[in-house]
Amino acid sequence: VPAYSQGSALGGVNPDLASERQTPSFSVEKLTALLDGGEENTRIRRAVVEAIESDPVFSRENQYFQSQNEKYEAAVRKAVHLQKKMHEMGWTENGPEFKYIYRALSGEVAFLLHTVFMRSISVLGSDKQITKWIPLATQYQLIGSYAQTELGHGTYLQGLETTAVFDIATQEFILNTPKISAMKWWPGDMGRSATHAVVFAQLDIQGKCYGVHPFIVQIRSLWDHSLCPGITAGDIGPKMNFDHIDNGYLMLQNVRVPRENMLSKFCEVQPDGTYVRRGSQQINYFTMTALRVALISHEAVIPLMKACTIAIRYSVVRRQSKLKPGEEEAKILDFQTQQEKLLPHVAAAYAFHFINNYLEDLFNRGYEEIQRENFDMLPELHAFSSGFKAMVTQYCASAVEACLRACGGHGYSLLSGLPSLCTRILASCIYEGENTILFLQTARFLIKCFMAASAGHPVPPSVTYLAAVKPGKCPAKNKFDFLSPDTYTEAYQHAAVRLISSTAAKLQDLIQSGVKKHDAWNECTVQLVQAVKAHCHYITVKNFAETVERLETKGGIQRIMKHLCDLFALHGIFSNAGVFLHDGYISGAQMDMVTASYLDLLAVIRKDAVPLVDAFDFTDKTLNSALGSYDGQVYQRLYEWAQKSPTNTQMNPAYERYLKPLLHKKLSKL
Amino acid sequence: MMNADLRRERAAATFQPELLTHILDGGADRTRRRKELEALVINDPDFQHEDLNFLSRSQRYEQAIRKSSLMVMKLREYGIADPEEIYWFKSFVHRGRPEPLDLHLGMFLPTLLTQATPEQQDRFFMPAWNLEIIGTYAQTEMGHGTHLRGLETTATYDPATQEFILNSPTVTSIKWWPGGLGKTSNHAIVLAQLYTQGQCKGLHAFIVPIRQLGTHEPLPGITVGDIGPKFGYDEMDNGYLKMDNFRIPRENMLMKYAQVEPDGTYVKPLSDKLTYGTMVFIRSLIVGDSARSLSRACTIAIRYSAVRHQSELKPGEPEPQILDYQTQQYKLFPLLATAYAFHFVGAYIKDTYRRISGDINEGDLSELPELHALTAGLKAFTSWAANAGIEECRMACGGHGYSRCSGIPDIYVTFTPSCTYEGENTVMMLQTARFLVKSYTQVSSGQRVTGMVSYLNDLSRQRIQPQHVAARTVTVRLNDPVSLVEAYKARAAWFVEAAAKNLEAELHRRSKEDAWNKTSVDLVQASEAHCHYVIVKLFTAKLAEISNAAVRAVLTELCLLYALYGISKNTGDFLQAGILTDAQITQVKQRVKELLAVIRPNAVALVDSFDFHDIHLGSVLGRYDGNVYENMFEWAKKSPLNKTEVHESFHKHLKPMQAKL
Numbered sequence A: 001v002p003a004y005s006q007g008s009a010l011g012g013v014n015p016d017l018a019s020e021r022q023t024p025s026f027s028v029e030k031l032t033a034l035l036d037g038g039e040e041n042t043r044i045r046r047a048v049v050e051a052i053e054s055d056p057v058f059s060r061e062n063q064y065f066q067s068q069n070e071k072y073e074a075a076v077r078k079a080v081h082l083q084k085k086m087h088e089m090g091w092t093e094n095g096p097e098f099k100y101i102y103r104a105l106s107g108e109v110a111f112l113l114h115t116v117f118m119r120s121i122s123v124l125g126s127d128k129q130i131t132k133w134i135p136l137a138t139q140y141q142l143i144g145s146y147a148q149t150e151l152g153h154g155t156y157l158q159g160l161e162t163t164a165v166f167d168i169a170t171q172e173f174i175l176n177t178p179k180i181s182a183m184k185w186w187p188g189d190m191g192r193s194a195t196h197a198v199v200f201a202q203l204d205i206q207g208k209c210y211g212v213h214p215f216i217v218q219i220r221s222l223w224d225h226s227l228c229p230g231i232t233a234g235d236i237g238p239k240m241n242f243d244h245i246d247n248g249y250l251m252l253q254n255v256r257v258p259r260e261n262m263l264s265k266f267c268e269v270q271p272d273g274t275y276v277r278r279g280s281q282q283i284n285y286f287t288m289t290a291l292r293v294a295l296i297s298h299e300a301v302i303p304l305m306k307a308c309t310i311a312i313r314y315s316v317v318r319r320q321s322k323l324k325p326g327e328e329e330a331k332i333l334d335f336q337t338q339q340e341k342l343l344p345h346v347a348a349a350y351a352f353h354f355i356n357n358y359l360e361d362l363f364n365r366g367y368e369e370i371q372r373e374n375f376d377m378l379p380e381l382h383a384f385s386s387g388f389k390a391m392v393t394q395y396c397a398s399a400v401e402a403c404l405r406a407c408g409g410h411g412y413s414l415l416s417g418l419p420s421l422c423t424r425i426l427a428s429c430i431y432e433g434e435n436t437i438l439f440l441q442t443a444r445f446l447i448k449c450f451m452a453a454s455a456g457h458p459v460p461p462s463v464t465y466l467a468a469v470k471p472g473k474c475p476a477k478n479k480f481d482f483l484s485p486d487t488y489t490e491a492y493q494h495a496a497v498r499l500i501s502s503t504a505a506k507l508q509d510l511i512q513s514g515v516k517k518h519d520a521w522n523e524c525t526v527q528l529v530q531a532v533k534a535h536c537h538y539i540t541v542k543n544f545a546e547t548v549e550r551l552e553t554k555g556g557i558q559r560i561m562k563h564l565c566d567l568f569a570l571h572g573i574f575s576n577a578g579v580f581l582h583d584g585y586i587s588g589a590q591m592d593m594v595t596a597s598y599l600d601l602l603a604v605i606r607k608d609a610v611p612l613v614d615a616f617d618f619t620d621k622t623l624n625s626a627l628g629s630y631d632g633q634v635y636q637r638l639y640e641w642a643q644k645s646p647t648n649t650q651m652n653p654a655y656e657r658y659l660k661p662l663l664h665k666k667l668s669k670l
Numbered sequence B: 001m002m003n004a005d006l007r008r009e010r011a012a013a014t015f016q017p018e019l020l021t022h023i024l025d026g027g028a029d030r031t032r033r034r035k036e037l038e039a040l041v042i043n044d045p046d047f048q049h050e051d052l053n054f055l056s057r058s059q060r061y062e063q064a065i066r067k068s069s070l071m072v073m074k075l076r077e078y079g080i081a082d083p084e085e086i087y088w089f090k091s092f093v094h095r096g097r098p099e100p101l102d103l104h105l106g107m108f109l110p111t112l113l114t115q116a117t118p119e120q121q122d123r124f125f126m127p128a129w130n131l132e133i134i135g136t137y138a139q140t141e142m143g144h145g146t147h148l149r150g151l152e153t154t155a156t157y158d159p160a161t162q163e164f165i166l167n168s169p170t171v172t173s174i175k176w177w178p179g180g181l182g183k184t185s186n187h188a189i190v191l192a193q194l195y196t197q198g199q200c201k202g203l204h205a206f207i208v209p210i211r212q213l214g215t216h217e218p219l220p221g222i223t224v225g226d227i228g229p230k231f232g233y234d235e236m237d238n239g240y241l242k243m244d245n246f247r248i249p250r251e252n253m254l255m256k257y258a259q260v261e262p263d264g265t266y267v268k269p270l271s272d273k274l275t276y277g278t279m280v281f282i283r284s285l286i287v288g289d290s291a292r293s294l295s296r297a298c299t300i301a302i303r304y305s306a307v308r309h310q311s312e313l314k315p316g317e318p319e320p321q322i323l324d325y326q327t328q329q330y331k332l333f334p335l336l337a338t339a340y341a342f343h344f345v346g347a348y349i350k351d352t353y354r355r356i357s358g359d360i361n362e363g364d365l366s367e368l369p370e371l372h373a374l375t376a377g378l379k380a381f382t383s384w385a386a387n388a389g390i391e392e393c394r395m396a397c398g399g400h401g402y403s404r405c406s407g408i409p410d411i412y413v414t415f416t417p418s419c420t421y422e423g424e425n426t427v428m429m430l431q432t433a434r435f436l437v438k439s440y441t442q443v444s445s446g447q448r449v450t451g452m453v454s455y456l457n458d459l460s461r462q463r464i465q466p467q468h469v470a471a472r473t474v475t476v477r478l479n480d481p482v483s484l485v486e487a488y489k490a491r492a493a494w495f496v497e498a499a500a501k502n503l504e505a506e507l508h509r510r511s512k513e514d515a516w517n518k519t520s521v522d523l524v525q526a527s528e529a530h531c532h533y534v535i536v537k538l539f540t541a542k543l544a545e546i547s548n549a550a551v552r553a554v555l556t557e558l559c560l561l562y563a564l565y566g567i568s569k570n571t572g573d574f575l576q577a578g579i580l581t582d583a584q585i586t587q588v589k590q591r592v593k594e595l596l597a598v599i600r601p602n603a604v605a606l607v608d609s610f611d612f613h614d615i616h617l618g619s620v621l622g623r624y625d626g627n628v629y630e631n632m633f634e635w636a637k638k639s640p641l642n643k644t645e646v647h648e649s650f651h652k653h654l655k656p657m658q659a660k661l
Helices: A015-021 A028-036 A039-053 A068-089 A098-104 A112-124 A127-138 A282-317 A336-371 A378-406 A418-427 A435-454 A461-467 A479-483 A485-512 A517-550 A554-575 A577-581 A588-606 A609-614 A634-643 A653-663 B004-011 B017-025 B028-042 B057-078 B083-093 B102-115 B118-129 B275-307 B326-361 B368-396 B398-402 B408-419 B425-444 B456-464 B481-509 B512-518 B520-543 B549-569 B571-576 B582-608 B628-637 B648-660
Strands: A144-147 A163-167 A172-176 A196-205 A208-218 A231-235 A248-252 A255-258 A267-269 A275-277 B135-138 B154-158 B163-167 B187-196 B199-209 B222-226 B239-243 B246-249
Touching: A015 A282, A015 A609, A028 A039, A028 A554, A028 A609, A039 A068, A039 A098, A068 B648, A098 A282, A112 A127, A112 A144, A112 A196, A112 A208, A172 A196, A172 A208, A196 A248, A208 A255, A231 B628, A282 A336, A282 A378, A282 A418, A282 A609, A336 A378, A336 A517, A336 A554, A336 A588, A336 A609, A336 B425, A336 B520, A378 A418, A378 A435, A378 A461, A378 A517, A418 B368, A435 A461, A435 A485, A435 A517, A435 B326, A461 A485, A479 A485, A479 A554, A479 A588, A485 A517, A485 A554, A485 A577, A517 A554, A517 B326, A517 B582, A554 A577, A554 A588, A577 A588, A577 B571, A588 A609, A588 B571, A634 B222, A653 B057, B004 B275, B004 B582, B017 B028, B017 B549, B017 B582, B028 B083, B057 B083, B102 B118, B102 B135, B102 B187, B163 B187, B163 B199, B187 B239, B199 B246, B275 B326, B275 B368, B275 B408, B275 B582, B326 B368, B326 B520, B326 B549, B326 B582, B368 B398, B368 B408, B368 B425, B368 B520, B425 B456, B425 B481, B425 B520, B456 B481, B481 B512, B481 B520, B481 B549, B481 B571, B512 B520, B520 B549, B549 B571, B549 B582, B571 B582
Parallel strands: A144 A196, A163 A196, B135 B187, B154 B187
Antiparallel strands: A163 A172, A172 A255, A196 A208, A231 A248, A267 A275, B154 B163, B163 B246, B187 B199, B222 B239
16 A cells, blocks of 8 residues: 555545635635524534444445445434433434534434334324324334325325225224235335335225225234235445435235324224324325425535535546646646636525525524414425425436536545535435426416416515515616615516516416416426426525625625625526527526626625535535545545555455456357 | 237338337348347356346445356357447346446457457467456546546556556545446556656556456555445446556557557557547447437336326227326437437448558548547437436336336436446537537638538528528428438538637637637537538438338338427527428427327337347336336346335334334
8 A cells, every 4th residue: 555545644635626715705714604694503513423423333334335225224223322412412303513413423324214103193184193102112022114105196195096995894994005007116215114004095985985095914923023914125236326314115905003093193994994184184284394394404505515615625626638838737726617617606595595594584583473373474484395305406406417427537436525525416206296297286376476476466465465466677777786685586477477477377378279278387387387496596696795784894704695696596597598688588688697706706706605515514424535635635635545446345246256257268168 | 918009009000110229220130130149148047147237336346246147157168259249148147237348348358358468468368368367447536527637547667677656636636436446346447647767758558457367355555445325326336546657568568559658658550540430430439329229218217108098088998098188298208319319420430441541451531530520429429318317218117117116217327327327428528619610621722611510601692692691591391301300511611600700809819718618608509500410411312212111101100300390499590590490380389290290100019110129128117018017026026125014213213212212
């Protein structure tokens, strides 16, 4: 082993990276505190990360070399150890530390569905059911999963085919998987771990179907973990990522559960078979929408921040080609094309961080209202959660991939950390509601509000702008005018209103010309999706601009955030030029000004690129990337890590069996 | 039993898929021959194996090596020698995946043929042909990729012993990524900076033995190994190579062109343009590969969308096929049109290369610069589009697309490196841009240019008139592909002129190099617009060659969709350049949606025409018979996590915890 690759003494911080940190235009520490929501939060987060990362049980060191079985085992081991750790550290589920644990583990832990199992019982179960099941689950006397999706059915719940027939004689429900497409498919923790599952099935009482209901079903023995009678269950096989999770299948054949196992806060089947519905299900609705908001930060924004950190740091260490003859090869971040690939995504990471804060505030307020039995905000909350979940996950997924590709060949190595970020974030575009379907749910809300606003009826605050349709032209006179938040926010507002109103008009026309409502809707869906994206984009830009306005001017924070806000907004106009040019709101000459300002900004932000990703404050262990470490010793680390690959540490099995006979002319014996 | 939905789809098609297959293959006899070769592989028990999705990396490597060894033997046994037939056979054996001998067959042997002296060929070629020598091509280093002059490996000539001393002087100079280098090869062609008589003479190629023949152990002075797991390419042992004062005889430098004489005198090569030829050839293969990979993903997504039913379109009716949703058609049909467009572009480049390679051998290189510039851009354009398209196909399959049984994750990870290798795409686009700017400058100085850039000639004529090119109105007929070609041409001209003028303006303010960098975003856009124009033009030209009316009709619809969809996605360009009006843009968008409905009945037949065998497709969702759900269940049961009913983790972790809490 050569001297330069021994141990962790890799020779301090790479000078190319150190020079980037010498003269930041702002205080990195202050920006980190802003992202965390205060210095105290930063302190707590760092303490949690430190406690987790210093514990060898939670190590992710060999993650890139592990098989599916090994990853699953590690995730179970970590989940079990976490219980002990939390107890040791005095962390509780309601404490301030809790939300940082998942981040510190990078989500690579088992039993996430166990939490969903518990939450569904808390929300959908009667008090009696909660008293019985929640303590058992809390103490891990059983392990739960949540079995909703079927092989043939996903987002559209009414289409589920699993049946639960009530048998009055025995006071039991008989659960069945009537055909192959009805098999439960995908639920996490179900393939190998879970002993129980909340199973969603069509309730049938005396031949009448009452729709989909949740049932608690035991699937494995609590004693030896073998499958219960009538149950067929297993792992659904390898996926693009989530190797550590045993997503499972479940087939039920005449499985009987007592009447008390139907979760019955809102509906109950009485002993004589009478079906009773009570209370409002709207609170349950709220839980689903809150879940969508909760995933934005962990599963989309944080992964994007990590990918940006890796790609930006690598781009100042990597030198390639010459910018000027006779000079040293240039840092690739000095190429305009590389800046254009990466810096807008750094800006987007900040934009989405702030929109996520906005959504969290909105949901906290919504929750208080709902506690007071006021459900007025629900439609707006639902529209927000659907639209932004879809927009942010979609943007972040392609941005993470762009970061991967911006790292050239080395990005393709698992050791860069980028492939696993990429394959994991892709799943977020589908789970908790497929993105296209979610966009269309928001579209329904927007069209409804647009109609109401046009007729002069009141509409929720976030969409009042729809009523203020005023035709006009962008007033910008030169490229500097496009650095005014009012100018670009209005342009976004104009585009959103135009797309929503023109689609609404088309929908009306179609219906008036005799096309059936649902056909007319399907014919407008492509444009509706575009309109919703414009709406969400507008809100994101507006919120970013308003956030910048409120920031303190000390420490240079406001100035750099203003640059990022401008970049985010202008990038959107630059890449969707047609939307803004379409009705002449922005002229061709103005579009040239947008481009000029946009390209100018790249050069400005370039200087702060590394401090801007340093502020995300990820430890090397969290990033787990040979390209993105803080010290920038990229090549030494790649070489060191590659040598740990089992392909190098174990014997080459193909040599004796195939290569040797090949090289020694014994092909016929193969 | 074929799935009823797919049966209905196939019965409703308006054309015969076989006829379209013949066009894609280049004739009925080519289709027949392709299927013969496919049958040779598929009916051969030696090439059967367990589903690769369930194997570890090491097992996948082993399977690939096994199949490669057999493949080489059988190719010779069957007397298959035509390069295209070898390509087919190899792609059936490896099911479109890479294999450890790729570099030996694709780079090591051809390089020996083109760059070795007769003496070197005697020494190395037959042993390599007989696989006693297995070689790879070691160019890329850990710190250096596309910019070849930056490579750091050195080869210093020692006249005393008549040897070259090879060294990897820094960690960034370690050879990194070459396929087959890690575990398979015993030789490598190494690119290194040649030093002789105290002077650096630039990059040269050397044949370097790296492992002992017989024991396969690395030779003293050689550190070699596998670079670890990647996003894909599990079966490939991409490797690293570090050399410490490793000596090879003088005769191991490839000396057909440049030479080092025994006393160390360096003899310069005659021309270096010749290497262009190989690059054009390999990049043209990537264009074809973009078409095929996207076609596979489209086949899977479209068949599955015809089988999958979800939600309600009309209240009270059964759940419809998801292919009936406009949003789903909008996701998939433009990609289908793109796959066809790229097929024809790939065929065009291959034919052009074949046509002019005769000239090249006779020393006529006049057509090479344009073809070189064009293939660089088209390689980037098509691989970017296919890369994004494959991913869209996967997402269009919802949750099941994420399972490896869909086959699309594998297509994606195998394909995506083509955006990087053989020239990083942004760099490729900038190479094309250099050619475009050069052509523009020629036109500005009164010269005429020929070939695909000849539209730039029109710019000089307009300059006589006072108005800017953007003010020129083009009459665009939206139902006529020929007219749409004109619209794309106008856009390309507009972008090339804008980029060239911006570059000109920057040149007044700063150095040549800074000006180029400050304009590079514009330049990439110009190249993209140029490539887009070329693709629409080639697709349109292909329509006239098709004799069968039904096939021509359906391809015309696809061509229109490709062109109009491209406009609808880049409306800003067409509006700003004044090529189309707001009203026309609205019509374009409307027409795109009408075309979706027109193409819908032929969607399945159009992917059937790609004619991928189920085994080659490797997808449960994309099976020809459409029996998706039953087979997903069968597939999952084979997962390694299901090997035992109770996983060992239960006894190790779960049970002890339950007992404690």
